Amino acid sequence: MRQASQLVRPSGDGSRRVGCAVLAMLVLSAGCRSSDQRPPAPPDPAPLTISLAHLRHLGRTVTVNGRPVRVVSLYAEAPDYAPVGSPARDGYEGIASVDDAARAAVVFLRAWEMTGDSLARSDAEGLLAFVTAMEQGDGEFVNFVDARGRLNLTAPSSRKSMSYWGARAIWALGEGVRVLGPAAFDSLPYARAVLSRAVSRAEREIADGRLIGGSATATSELLLGLVALHRREPSPAIADLAARTAALLVPLSPEGTTTAPWGGRVDRAREDWHAWGTRSVEALALAAVELQRPDLATAARREADELWGRFMMAGQVPALVSSGGTVTWYPQIAYGIGPIVEGYLALASATGESRYAALAGLSATWFLGANVASVAMYDSASGRTFDGIDAPVDGQTAATINRNSGAESTIEALLALQQVARDPEALAYVRYHPVAAAGTRVDSPPAARRWTGPNGAAVTITRGASGLSMSLADSVPTIRLTYWPAANPTEVEVATVLVAQWNAANPGIQVTMQPLPAGRSSEEVLLAAIVARATPDVSSNVSSALLARLVRAGGVVRLDDRAATSARLLERTSPAMRAPLQLPDGGIYAFPWKTNPAMLMYNVDLLQAAHVAPPRTQDEMLDAFRRLARDTDDDGRADRWPFWATLKTTWFERFYDFYPLYLANSRGVTLVQGDSVVFDNPAAVAAMEMLRRGFADGTLPKSNFALGRDPFADGTVAMKIIGPWFVRELDAIKSPGLRYDVVPVPAMEGTPPGERYAFGDLRSIAVFSTTRHPDAAARFVAFLTSPEADRMLIEAASQLPYRRGLSGDPRFVAALARWPTLATYATFVEHTRDLDIDPDVVEMFDLLSEAYEESAVYGTRPVKSALARAAREAQRLVDAR
Numbered sequence: 002m003r004q005a006s007q008l009v010r011p012s013g014d015g016s017r018r019v020g021c022a023v024l025a026m027l028v029l030s031a032g033c034r035s036s037d038q039r040p041p042a043p044p045d046p047a048p049l050t051i052s053l054a055h056l057r058h059l060g061r062t063v064t065v066n067g068r069p070v071r072v073v074s075l076y077a078e079a080p081d082y083a084p085v086g087s088p089a090r091d092g093y094e095g096i097a098s099v100d101d102a103a104r105a106a107v108v109f110l111r112a113w114e115m116t117g118d119s120l121a122r123s124d125a126e127g128l129l130a131f132v133t134a135m136e137q138g139d140g141e142f143v144n145f146v147d148a149r150g151r152l153n154l155t156a157p158s159s160r161k162s163m164s165y166w167g168a169r170a171i172w173a174l175g176e177g178v179r180v181l182g183p184a185a186f187d188s189l190p191y192a193r194a195v196l197s198r199a200v201s202r203a204e205r206e207i208a209d210g211r212l213i214g215g216s217a218t219a220t221s222e223l224l225l226g227l228v229a230l231h232r233r234e235p236s237p238a239i240a241d242l243a244a245r246t247a248a249l250l251v252p253l254s255p256e257g258t259t260t261a262p263w264g265g266r267v268d269r270a271r272e273d274w275h276a277w278g279t280r281s282v283e284a285l286a287l288a289a290v291e292l293q294r295p296d297l298a299t300a301a302r303r304e305a306d307e308l309w310g311r312f313m314m315a316g317q318v319p320a321l322v323s324s325g326g327t328v329t330w331y332p333q334i335a336y337g338i339g340p341i342v343e344g345y346l347a348l349a350s351a352t353g354e355s356r357y358a359a360l361a362g363l364s365a366t367w368f369l370g371a372n373v374a375s376v377a378m379y380d381s382a383s384g385r386t387f388d389g390i391d392a393p394v395d396g397q398t399a400a401t402i403n404r405n406s407g408a409e410s411t412i413e414a415l416l417a418l419q420q421v422a423r424d425p426e427a428l429a430y431v432r433y434h435p436v437a438a439a440g441t442r443v444d445s446p447p448a449a450r451r452w453t454g455p456n457g458a459a460v461t462i463t464r465g466a467s468g469l470s471m472s473l474a475d476s477v478p479t480i481r482l483t484y485w486p487a488a489n490p491t492e493v494e495v496a497t498v499l500v501a502q503w504n505a506a507n508p509g510i511q512v513t514m515q516p517l518p519a520g521r522s523s524e525e526v527l528l529a530a531i532v533a534r535a536t537p538d539v540s541s542n543v544s545s546a547l548l549a550r551l552v553r554a555g556g557v558v559r560l561d562d563r564a565a566t567s568a569r570l571l572e573r574t575s576p577a578m579r580a581p582l583q584l585p586d587g588g589i590y591a592f593p594w595k596t597n598p599a600m601l602m603y604n605v606d607l608l609q610a611a612h613v614a615p616p617r618t619q620d621e622m623l624d625a626f627r628r629l630a631r632d633t634d635d636d637g638r639a640d641r642w643p644f645w646a647t648l649k650t651t652w653f654e655r656f657y658d659f660y661p662l663y664l665a666n667s668r669g670v671t672l673v674q675g676d677s678v679v680f681d682n683p684a685a686v687a688a689m690e691m692l693r694r695g696f697a698d699g700t701l702p703k704s705n706f707a708l709g710r711d712p713f714a715d716g717t718v719a720m721k722i723i724g725p726w727f728v729r730e731l732d733a734i735k736s737p738g739l740r741y742d743v744v745p746v747p748a749m750e751g752t753p754p755g756e757r758y759a760f761g762d763l764r765s766i767a768v769f770s771t772t773r774h775p776d777a778a779a780r781f782v783a784f785l786t787s788p789e790a791d792r793m794l795i796e797a798a799s800q801l802p803y804r805r806g807l808s809g810d811p812r813f814v815a816a817l818a819r820w821p822t823l824a825t826y827a828t829f830v831e832h833t834r835d836l837d838i839d840p841d842v843v844e845m846f847d848l849l850s851e852a853y854e855e856s857a858v859y860g861t862r863p864v865k866s867a868l869a870r871a872a873r874e875a876q877r878l879v880d881a882r
Contacts, residue, residue, distance in 0.1 A: 047562070047564060048422065048428070048562065048563070048564050048567040048568065049381075049418060049421060049422040049428060049431060049564075049568075050381040051112070051381075051384075051415065051418055051419055051422055052380075052381055052382065052383065052384030053108070053109070053112060053121065053124075053384055053415070054383055054384040055077075055082070055383050055384035055385045055386075055406060055411055056073070056105060056108065056109075056384060056408075056411050056412065056415065057124065058077070058082070058084065058384075059073045059074045059077060059084050059407075059408055059411065060072070060073055060074070060124065060127075061074060061084065061096075061097075062127075063096070063097070063131075063146060063148065063149070063150040064149075064150045065131060065134040065135065065146055065150045065152070066134050066150075068130060068134050068190075069130075070127060070128075070130040070131035070134055071102075071124065071127030071128050071130065071131060072096065072097030072102055072128070072131050072146065073097055073101045073102050073105045073128070073408045073412075074086065074096060074097060074408060075087055075094075075095075075096065075097060075098065075101065075407055075408055076088070076405065076407040076408070077385075077405060077406050077407055078405045079404040079405050079406070080404075082385065082405075082406055086147070086148065087145070094144075094145045094153055094156050094158055094159060095145030095146050095147045095153045095156075095159070096145075096146060096147055096148045097131075097145070097146055097408075098144045098145050098146075098159070098166065099131070099132055099135050099142055099143075099144050099145075099166040099169060099170055100144060100165055100166050100169055100409075101408040101409060101412060102128045102131050102132055102173075103128070103132050103166070103169035103170050103172060103173035104169060104172075104173070104409075104412045104413070104416065105124075105128055105408065105412050106125045106128035106129050106132065106173040106176070106177070107172065107173055107176050107416065108412055108415045108416055108419065109121045109122070109124040109125035109128065110122075110125045110173075110176050110177060110180040110181070111176075111180070111416075111419050112419070113125060113180065114180045114575065115419065115422075115423065115571050115576075116576060117575070117576025117577070117580075122181075125177070125180075126189060128173070129173060129174065129177055129189060129192060130189070130190070132170045132173055132174065132195075133174075133189075133190070133191040133192055133195040134191075135152070135166075135170070136170070136191075136195045136198065136199065137161050138198070139198060139202065140163065140167070140195075140198035140199045140200075140201055140202025140203070141161045141162055141163050141167060141202055142161070142162070142163075142166050142167045142170050142199070143159055143160070143161050143166075144156075144158060144159035144160075144164075144165075144166040145158070145159040162214075163199075163202045163203055163205075163206055163213060163214075164213065164214035164216075164219060165213075165214050165216065165218070165219045165222075167199060167202070167203065167213065167214075167219075168203070168213045168214065168219040168220065168222040168223040168226070169219075169222050170195075170199055171196070171199050171200060171203060171222075171223055171226035171227070172222045172223070172225045172226035172229070173226070174186075174192060174195065174196040174199070174226065174230075175196070175225070175226030175227060175228070175229035175230035176226070176229045177189070177192065178196070178229065178230050178233050178234060179229040179230065179232050179233040182233065183233065183234060196230075200227075200230075200239075200242070203223055203242075204242055207242060207245050207246050207249065208245075210249065212249060212268065215268060216268055217250060217253050217266050217267065217268050217281050218277070218278035218279070218280060218281075220246060220249060220250055220281075221250060221278075221280040221281040221283070221284040221285075222278070222280060222284070223246055224243060224246045224247060224250070224284040224285075224287075224288055225280065225283070225284050225287065227239055227242055227243040227246060227288075228243060228284070228287045228288050228291045231243060231291055231292075232291060232806075232809065232811075233809070235809070240292060243288055243291070243292060244288075244292055244294070247284070247285055247288045247292075247294075247297050250266065250281050250284065250285060250300075251285070251297070251300040253266040253267060253268070253281070254266040254281070254300065254303045254304050256303075258303060258306075258307040258308075260326075261322055261323065261324055261325060261326035261443075261444070262274035262308055262322045262323075262324065262326075263307045263308045263311060263322075263443075264303040264304045264306070264307035264308050265279075265304050265308040265322060266279070266281045266282075266304050267324075270324075271324045272324070273321045273322065273323050273324070274308070274321065274322040274323075275320065275321050275337075276318055276319065276320055276321075276333075276334075276336075276337030276338070276340075276341070277320075277334070277336045277337050278336060278340055279304075279337070279340045279341065279344070280340045280343070280344065281301070281304070281344075282301045282304050282305050282309075282340075282341075282344030282345075282347065282348065283301075283340060283343045283344040283346075283347040284347075285297045285298070285300055285301035286298055286301040286344070286347035286348045286350065286351040286352075287347050287350070287351070289301065289351045290350060290351050290811050290812060291811050292811075293811060293814075298348070298351040298352055301344070301347070301348060301351065302348065302352075302468070304344075305344060305345060305348055305357070305468070306467065306468030306469070307468070308322070309341055309344075309345075309360075310464050310468055310469045311443045311444075311446050311464075312341075312443070313360065313363065313364070313450065313462055313469060314440070314446035314447050314448070314449075314450055314462070314464055315439060315440040315441070315442065315443055315446045315447075316435050316437070316438070316439035316440055316450060317330065317333065317372070317373055317439040317440075318333060318337055318338055318341060318364075318367070319333075319443065320332055320333065320334075320337060322443060326443070326444050328441070328443050330392070330441065331390065331391050331392040331400070332389040332390060332391050332392075332403070333367075333372065333373070333389060333390040333400075334388065334389035334390075334409075334410060334413075335368070335378065335386050335389075335409070335410040335411075335413040335414040335417075336409055336410065336413045338364065338365075338367045338368070338413075338417070339413040339414060339416055339417035340413075340417075341364050342361045342364045342365045342417040342420065342421065342427075343361075343416065343417055343420055345357045345358065345360045345361035345364060345427075346358060346361045346420050346421070346424055346427060349361065349424070349426070349427075350788070350812070353789055355426050355506065356468075356469065356470065356471055358424050358426035358427045359426055359427065359429070359430050359460075359471055360462075360469060361420075361421065361424070361427040362421060362424075362426065362427035362428060362429060362430030362431045362433070363430050363431075363433060363452060363460075363462075365417060365418065365421045365427065365431050366430070366431055366432065366433055366434065368386065368414055368417070368418060369431060369432060370434070371433065371434045371435060372390060373390060373400045373439050374390050374399065374400045374401070374402055376390075376402050378390075378402075378414070379414050379418065384411065384415075385406040385411065386406055386410045386411050386413075386414035386415075387402055387403060387404050387405070387406060387410065388403040388404070388405040388406060388407055388410045389402075389403045389410065390402060390403070391403055422568060422571060423568050423569075423571035423572040424568055424572060425564070425565040425566070425568040425569050425572075425780065425783035425784075425787075427568075428564050428565065428568045429564070429565065429780065430452075430454070430460070432454065432455050433452040433453060433454045433455075433460070434452065434453060435450060435451070435452050436450075436451040436452065436453055436459075437450065437451070446464070448463060448464060449461055449462065449463045449464075450462050458473070458509065459473070460472065460473055473507075473508060473509060479508065479509055479510070479511055480509060480510045480511070480774045480777045481510075481511050481512075481513065482510065482511070482512045482513070482537075482538040482539060482772070482774060482777060482778055482781060483512070483513050483514075483515060483537040483538050483539070484496070484500065484512050484513070484514045484515070484537060484538065484539045484540070484541075484781070485514075485515055485516065485517050485527075485537040485539070485540040485541075486514065486516055486517070486540075486541050486542065487516070487517055487523060487541065487542035488516040488517045488518065491729070491797055491798045492541075492542070492798060493516045494797060495790075495793055495794060495797050495798060496514050496516075496541075497514060498793065499784070499785060499790055499793070500512050500513075500514040503781060503784055510774075510777045510780065510781065512539075512781060515537070517540070517542070523540075523542050523543065523544065523547070524544065524546065524547045527540060527543070527547060527551075528547070528550070531551075531554065531556055534771065536556070536769040536771050537769060538768065538769060538771075538772040538774065538778045538781075539766060539767070539768055539769075539772075539778050539781055539782060539785075540766070540767055540769070541594055541764065541765075541766045541767075541785065542594075542764050543591050543764065543765045543766065543767045544763075544764060544765075544836070545763055545765070545835050545836040545837070545838050545842070546836055546842050546843050548590065548591050548765060548767065548838055549837075549838045549839050549840040549842060550840050551590075551591075551767065552584060552590050552838070552840075553840045555770060556769060556770055556771075557590045557591060557767045557768060557769055557770055558590070558767075558768040558769070558770055558772065558775045558778070558779075559588040559589070559590050560589055560590065560591065560592050560768065560779060560782065561579075561583075561587075561588055561589040562588070563775065563776060563779040564776070564779070565776070565779045565780040565782070565783040566592055566779045566782055566783055568783065569592070569782070569783040569786050569787070570589065570592070573786060573802070573803070573804050573805065574593065574803065574804070574805055575805045575831065577831070578593070578803065578805060578831060579593075581671075581834065581835065581838075582838070584838060590767070591765035591766060591767040592765055592766045592767075592782050592786060593763055593765050593803040594763075594764050594765050594766045594785070594786060594802070594803060595763075595764050595794060595800045595801060595802055595803060596761040596762065596763050596764075596801055596802075596803045596830055596833050596835075597724030597725055597726050597761065597762040597763075597764075597800065597801065598724060598725070598759035598760070598761055598801070598826050598829035598830060598832075598833050599656065599657070599661040599722050599723065599724050599746060599759050599760040599761075599762065600722070600723070600724075600743040600744065600745060600746060600759060600822075600825070600826060600829065601615070601616070601720055601721075601722055601743060601744050601745070601746050601747065602713065602720065602721050602722075602723050602727070602741055602742070602743045602822075603615055603719060603720045603741065603742060603743070603744070604713070604716060604718075604719045604720070604739065604740070604741055605740040605741060605742055606740055607629065607641075607716065607719040608625075608629070608719060611625075611628045611629050611719075612628070613625045613628050613629060615742070615744040616744075616747045617744070617745075617747055617748075618747050618748060618749065618750050618752075619662065619666075619687060619688070619691045619747045619748065619749050619750075620749075620750060621747060622644075622691065622747045623691060623694055623695065625643055625719075625720070626643040626644060626695050626698065626700035626701065627698065627700055628643075629641070629642070629643035629644075629700075629719045629720075630642060630643055630699070630700040639699070639700075639702070640717070641716075641717060641718075641719070642700075642701065642702050642712070642717060642718050642719070643695075643700055643701075643718070643719050643720060644695065644700075644701060644718065644719070644720045644721065645657070645706075645712060645713060645718045645720070645721040646658045646692055646695065646696075646701050646857075647705060648703065648704070648705050648854075648858060649705065650847075650850040650851065650853070650854050651850070652843050652846035652847045652849075652850055653846070654850065655846055655849055655850055655853065656760060656762060657721070657722050657723065658692060658722065658853070659685075659688055659689060659692065659849060659853055659857075660760050660846075660849075661722045661746045661759065661760040662687075662688035662691065662692070662722075662746060662747075662748075663680070663684055663685050663688040664746075664758045664759065664760050664834050665688075665745070665746040665747065665748035665749075665752065665757050665758065665759070666683075666684035666685075666687050666688055666748050666749045666752060667682070667684035667685075667758075668684075668752065668756040668757070668758065669756070669758035669832075669834045670682075670684065671834055671835075671836070671837045672836075672837050672839075672842070672845055672875070673837045673839050673842075673845070673875075673879070676879055676880075677876070677879075678845070678872050678875040678876040678879060679872075680845075680849070680868065680871075680872055680875075681868050681869050681871075681872035683749075684749070685868050686864055686865055686868060687749040688749075689852070689853065689856060689857050689864045689867070689868060690864050692853070692857040692858075693856060693857040693860060693864055696857055696858050696859075696860070697860060703858065711731075711734060713731075713741075714731055714734045714735045714736060714739065715735075715736050716736055716739065722746055724762055724826070725799055725800060725801055725820075725822075725823055725826040726798070726799060726800050728799040728820045728821060728822060728823060728826075729798060729799035729820065732820070732821075741821070741822070742822060742825075743822045743825050743826065744825075745757055745759065745829065746759060746760075757832070758832050758833060758834045759829045759832060759833050759834075760833065760834065760835070761803075761833030761834060761835045762835065763803060763833070763835040763836075766782050766785060766786070768782060786802065788812055788813075791804060791813070792812065792813060792816045795813060795816040795817060795819065795820075795823070796816045796819050799819075799820040799823055801823070801826060801827055801830055802830075803830065804830065805830075805831055806831075807827045807830045807831075808824060808827035808828045808830070813827075839879075840882070841875070841878040841879065841882075844875070844878055845871075845875045845878070848871040848874050848875055849871055851867075851871065852864075852867035852868055852870070852871040855867055856868070
């Protein structure tokens, strides 16, 4: 977890208990909550708006080496902001550069990753085309072109080399592989060949012990590219090169931090530390996670804890710090602020310490007006970021604003703010302001600095031996929330730990945890609580079947438009993962928490003994049925069965037979599309027909197994469709020596492997509309779905967070290895489909269960006819609404 111990706060009263543990006492629960008469806190600010408009305004198409590509104009001058090229003072370098285009490509790639904006993807691909066109066939790059696309081969800032622009090219191309995926990246002309040559050329510099371009900045950006590449395409060679690149950066920050530049990483001894592009903290922290090297995070901390800590105390970031301690305060530019924001966020991810995320948010306030000029440098309406804050001139006492808005300032602001927008803890502080004026001493800064937020909250930062600590002031009344997790012991255990950590770190928002009453389904309990007007503020384990009814009744709060949960959704999910959760108004009304991708679990030894390979198609599964059925005692009746398909017609039993088989066939199409019922289709027929043939052939049993007994755990059944939650249960109940594994649910012939979806059985976290503190509740939900909480869920419960890239995320590798087969389950998290969020979905599954019973189990009606009748009845339900 992000360690609460690093947030030093006044103790709060977290001991209030609610004695409402059973359904019969729900009204008492409402009474307990109503005794808190404090007014609700002011709402949190809206999510941060990221505008790409000005960056697109700077774009233009040019032809380089016969290829049409996109570039970013270097400058745009106020007041009309017409894009222009390099001025005379810079030697007329050109109209655009790889330096800017590569970083802009990263902005657009991340925008597409976060929002699914196809235009952002197109912008990114056009910029990557420019980057590849500037490579000279040997892994070296030229930097500048003019308006006609001619390369500047003579300027020192453009010459063919492996320098800043080469490192940034690798960064952009590495991000291209990570975000687009290898197949899509390889479809970009020349991209793979250029990346391979560039990495090989950079490797020669690293092998000779040379910083790229003689710069810690450029070398750090190379490392960012290698880390991104390794994330999507792990390889020993890239891991080794990344480790050797990091090894060059580590000693540039001296172990001792008692003298200037106080742990700041410099290119060589006795040189000035400069703010511009100080990305070594970010690069080392991300490498620490990707390479599983905690020592790199320790090295990254030095600059952040000591030098940046002094900046936080001073209240501003200087341009330069000399080895003698002399500070040059101006200009202050986005290129100096943004990398600090991103560095703090990378440290938060690498260390789990929430103080770093909070410091990232406070650092980012520079963009929104908390700076020496008290001017918002970033404008969310236009997407412009002013080019900087300059020293006072002509005897003035106030700093002056350079209101031009060129490529670098715009890009660097967007890179930083994109990351803030997806971190709830950083976002909570991004609109704070320091109380006192900025100081001018870095050698002896103030011991503490106080900041105030828009909702009346305040935070005080102090410097200590281990860096900065934060104390939240009790400037607003304590908010009290109630939280109901599911009643099963494992989830109660996880919830107990999480609530304790939250309460320790958040004295102003205290949570009381009460498990849902045991012995009843979550749906029944919550519906009863709604009737009794005794709903909690927050409840987890909410199914999609219940959510549709809650939304129709206006019982839950929309979460994708609240700052904390909006940020967490961007951090945790892709646009494709969010799309099925959106209601017709585009809103998401419960936070997707955990998913249970249904896979085919099989007994390894039983299949090997029958010479059966794990089935990939439903035809192979039928063949396996015939070969696995056994009469072991020669009484003329089978007593060992290939597959468990229950005879029960309770609606949710179809989660373990028909529905997963249907989704595997349908390429993710669910039961309802808009106002049309669509399950009367070949995918449904094939799934139901396979089950019918199993029952008709006598290879599936027409009787239920004894209550309390799991026939897979004792070897009676060779295969079952089940989710990862069963792995933990199986560990406790399985027969000694049982060996098992999982494969995707078989699909009908002709279904491409990449288009097979698993049933997700998604569970969400809801904030109920009866809460008087929806924003505080949303912040708690964001905490419950943080990477650290997700890791705890995996380790303790063998359940999988609804999180993109889970199977390849190095933060979760050890947790997934805690349970057999869990890593395989994790590969399907992004390829799941749940129930339709439809108020009549339970009734639709009842109709499917009737069709299953009459057509598959007993064969009294043909499969096509039974499904057609079920679909007609389901359509009547939809039409009647």
